[in-house]
Amino acid sequence: MKEVTVGSNEAGQRLDKFLKKYLKEAGSGFLYKMLRKKNITLNGAKADGSEKLAQGDRVCFFLSEETLEKFRGPAPDIASGNLGNQKGNKSERAGKKAFVPRVPVIYEDDNILLLNKPAGLLSQKASPEDYSLNEWLIDYLLEQGEITREGLRTFRPSVCNRLDRNTSGLVVCGKTLAGSQKMSELLRERNVHKFYRLFAAGRAELDGVTDAWLRKDEKNNQVEILPAPPSDSGRAFHIVTGCHPLAYYEGYTYLEVELFTGKSHQIRAHLAALGHPLIGDGKYGDKRINDRFRRQGIRSQMLHAYRIEFPEMDGLFAGLSGRVFTAPEPESFLLLKKEGN
Template sequence: MRELVIGQNEAGQRFDKYLKKLLSQAPGSFIYKMLRKKNIVLNDKKADGTEKLKVNDTVKLYLSEETYTKFSSDTAETFVKEQLPEIDLMHLPFQILYEDADVLMINKPSGMLSQKAKPDDISANEYILAYLLASGVVKKENLNTFRPSICNRLDRNTSGVLIAGKTLKGLQEMSKQLRMREVKKFYHCIVEGNITASQHIRGYLRKDAKQNKVKILEKPEDKDDKFIETEYVPLENYKHATLLEVHLITGRTHQIRAHLASIKHPVMGDVKYGAKKRNEITSQLLHAYRLELENGEEIIAPYPKEFKDMIKKLKG
């Protein structure tokens, strides 16, 4: 018999989903059969799998060691060994902006993927998991039933605030707030040309997956065209450039980059969307600068060095 105690990272999910992660190699029919026969019980009572787990709930599995081993291949051990990077807590690859029991917010550097694009990629998601393991917040064995994950995404070459749920509660709550637009997202970017007035622009976005690029339309031409809405305010004007604060009202792929390019003010360094190639810039100067949370709290990500250096150069 094995006894497991539900922790913060497992709480909130359905019992059957938890069991399917724990016994990842077992067919669903086996799990439900074990529940019916009371070979798997929750808090010493028969369960049907629809129960919502709570912290300190106890799960008992009356299975032979051979059966448990057969159906519960330790995917966490393999995952940690093969996919997570080693991390030095004194020299993290990102800056921590905010952390509580459920949520982590970091300042993602330009050049770091938010999530894997290929199986062998190391993204912010893997760095965050490595940090949580190294700091003792997450135990390796718990990764079999819940893995902390990011809630929003930034393009590889966009820096700034990236949100992760450390617990299921944190992941679900932050994902809901983002989906319902209860979190306001503000970006800073340096664009080509002079913009002197604030503007609220709307349009429709069409994605070209083959080119990994999007097109902005005034009116929808296809059922897959997505409505987009962007608001911006000029903060500083330079000779041939402008520092903008952009309020991302809808959050679509490449929305800010494509929308600004469509009004002839591409983000500096963003050659994919028509900006001039500049040897001194390695990526587009677009930074997820500020979040306004539902409770009124602000999270601010300091500018990266390349962004600050360009402002200094433009000021002369």
């Protein structure tokens, strides 16, 4: 018999959902059969799987060790776990060497992390061999002793918002189930304010709020900006972008942008449609302009998630109530400011 005590990251979900995570290789039919036969019990009693779990509940498995191992599957994939000094290092993943960049921690409490993602690092992996910010987060929490390999079977900490690979800046991460759920809710309902800093081509006199319609080509992972809803059957989303120029330089503008809606490539495509593509943007930018700045050492799009403002909150998240956090701009930003003066 194996007994599992429900922790805070497993509480609040249905028993059958928990079982499907814990015995991920088992089919639903097998799990419900084991519940009916009392080979799986909850707090010493028969259960049907619909019960809502609470912290401290006991789930008992009257199954052989061989059966448990068979249906639990392989241990969760974990990276190097060698990030304590937060310096770039190499990690062995999927038989390949992957560079693990330095990821500064801007803020941390019991439930969330705010990280300053460097340009070039994926927020979430696109293929099995990728090392993304998600894997960095797991490595970091394992090394700090805040999660265990066993715990990853039923709950996996994760980023709550994503940035494009070549966009740097603030990413919100949930360390616990409560943290993940609350941050995802705030982001989904647009109750946190997110501000970006960027360099755009030309003199961008865009002080105010601009709206448009965005249509995405899923096949090519590219979006199109439209001035009005499309007349054809193609699906498009209404987008709202706020811009405020911070400084003008010879041939380019330093801007702060607030996202009132958050759609794929919104800032990059919207600024390009307004005639001011981001410097260094290979997809929506101007190749001639990008080539000029590449000679000055600019290798990626000049877009940085700079500031996040939290709403008033109480209870578990009172410590975040009304707080504002910023992520220092990358060296490439400092370079363009210096070059422009």
